[in-house]
Amino acid sequence: MSILELRHLSYDYVTKAGKVHALKEATAFFEKDKVYAIVGRSGSGKSTLMSLMAGLDVPKDGEIFYHGESLRHLDCDKFRREHIGMIFQSYYLLPQLTALENVELSLELAKYKGNKRKRAEEMLILVGIKKEQFKKRSTQFSGGEQQRIAVARAIATDPEIILADEPTGNLDNENSMNVVNILVDLAHKYGKCVIIITHAVEVAEKADVILKMDDGVLRRNMKFSE
Numbered sequence: 001m002s003i004l005e006l007r008h009l010s011y012d013y014v015t016k017a018g019k020v021h022a023l024k025e026a027t028a029f030f031e032k033d034k035v036y037a038i039v040g041r042s043g044s045g046k047s048t049l050m051s052l053m054a055g056l057d058v059p060k061d062g063e064i065f066y067h068g069e070s071l072r073h074l075d076c077d078k079f080r081r082e083h084i085g086m087i088f089q090s091y092y093l094l095p096q097l098t099a100l101e102n103v104e105l106s107l108e109l110a111k112y113k114g115n116k117r118k119r120a121e122e123m124l125i126l127v128g129i130k131k132e133q134f135k136k137r138s139t140q141f142s143g144g145e146q147q148r149i150a151v152a153r154a155i156a157t158d159p160e161i162i163l164a165d166e167p168t169g170n171l172d173n174e175n176s177m178n179v180v181n182i183l184v185d186l187a188h189k190y191g192k193c194v195i196i197i198t199h200a201v202e203v204a205e206k207a208d209v210i211l212k213m214d215d216g217v218l219r220r221n222m223k224f225s226e
Helices: 046-053 076-083 099-109 114-125 143-155 171-187
Strands: 006-014 017-029 032-041 063-068 082-089 161-165 193-197 209-214 215-218
Touching: 006 046, 017 046, 017 063, 032 046, 032 171, 046 161, 076 082, 076 171, 099 114, 099 143, 114 143, 143 161, 143 171, 161 171, 171 193
Parallel strands: 017 215, 032 193, 032 209, 082 161, 161 193
Antiparallel strands: 006 017, 006 063, 209 215
8 A cells, every 4th residue: 555645736836937737647656665756957847846745845736645544634844844854965964963863853843752862873783884884974985874763864863754865975986876775775684665866777776666757747766868
């Protein structure tokens, strides 16, 4: 059964050059335990689609359903806080905070009711950050390590859906594969629905399902090509 379903999504925005049809009747469904890769050229509508799935924006037409209920009828702030974990190309860690404090802060903002310190430590260990590194400031870590911390922050509240927008864009090949393998494990071992926007062939090939965006049109099970 799908956890997230898109039905005939359309979205337009206006530029100086005129109206842009960012999405055209996009339809897809996403399940737990799977990794999805959304690929396509820059400007094809991928980031717009992710913004809509996160409830950050509202489609012009069509509906997004979470467990069968339209996002239009949900508190989208609460939906993101409780059910969505987001990862970006830029890590967006707070430089004045330690690795542990960055993850703890996300739990504080999400009003996590359990032991925040213990949960943050567990998540950092899960992504491969060692205990002796917990109190290092985020700027003291390599790019690959910072992205691991960002993943720990995204999954700390135990969201069902992980949305990753070019999570390996700033990483070398080895660190890219390390991060992707963590995301694959989150789906296959921990039952998450992981949706990755990517330009990288090697990342897309790790996915269970590939969807391609082409001028706002979404197609399923397409081979990766630029």
